[in-house]
Amino acid sequence: MVVSLMSYLSFVLVICTNVIFTLSFSNAQSNGCSAESGKFSSDSTYSQNLDLILSTLPSNGSQNGGFYNTTIGQDLDKVYALALCKGDIASGVCVECINSSIEGIIKQCPNQKEAIYWGPRISSSTCMLRHANHNFFSVMEVIPSFTVPNPNAISPSSQDQFNETFPMLMEILMKNASSGSKFATGNKNFIDSEKVYGLVQCTPDISETDCRICLQGAMVELLKCCGKKQGGRVLRPSCIAWFELSLFYDSSSIDTSSLTPFDPPLTPGFAPHEATRKKCVSLYFCITSLHHFILLPFVVVSISYFSGY
DSSP: OOOOHHHHHHHHHHHHHHHHHHHHHHHHHOOSBOSTTOBOOTTSHHHHHHHHHHHHHHHHHHHTTTEEEEEESSGGGOEEEEEEEOTTSOHHHHHHHHHHHHHHHHHHSTTBSSEEEEESOTTTOOEEEEEESSOOTTOOOOOSOEEEEOSSBOOGGGHHHHHHHHHHHHHHHHHHHHHTTSEEEEEEEEETTEEEEEEEEEOTTSOHHHHHHHHHHHHHHHHHHHTTBSEEEEEOSSEEEEEESSOOSOTTSOBOTTSOOOOOOOOTTOOOOHHHHTSOOOSSSOOSSHHHHHHHHHHHHHHHHHHTO
């Protein structure tokens, strides 16, 4: 039985609406301290190991391209820790951020065996610090997830142009970050001389596929929280996505705004008429042609099922 294109799209719309609702529900319950992993006593071996491992992060993180993960201890006293600095900052700024984040994570999550902290404060999100009593290295994780919207709204007269330009830019950045250094920045004009600037980053220890999946889910959240704002961020354990209407990153970092967007092949049997493909359908992250609309929502559904959204 051949399913009509409109029936198929209606089904996709229902599925994606449910996924976005689930994302919001999960995000509302998340925070930087995990109660599930329990607490440790201040005079324990685990506490000593945590203090020791945190002290190794600032210098090692700044000397290894802004990323460092390591372990200390044995058995139940084993501690895992990771530090990641935003890919465009200098090593000195990276050291300062990790040091400040160590203080912050101890104050925010005292005696917690598992915690995550974006520092030196969530409003700047210059680096991320994470520790746990289990191995989370090379594992794509999306919870807890924090959204930080810019308080200012986009001008209504510019909204349509922004809706067309923003998804194209972010798709380029997602492709280049996931297939390369796990970090990408870029910008595009969307009206007269106004530009939208974007930055995406994944932890370097996850795979290309996991990086793209993490960022695609972040884009859903980014549009939901900030699609009518002048900027916003989504912060996840394995990736971040960020945009502003003013330059917020070091412009000397790699700029990929001029590269051609990734264009996946059409799903067999669902190739729309050429006139239809030229229309912009705003569901996932505007999606500038209908074949993107068809493919990407199913990626999101897969995330929901396998990653516990």
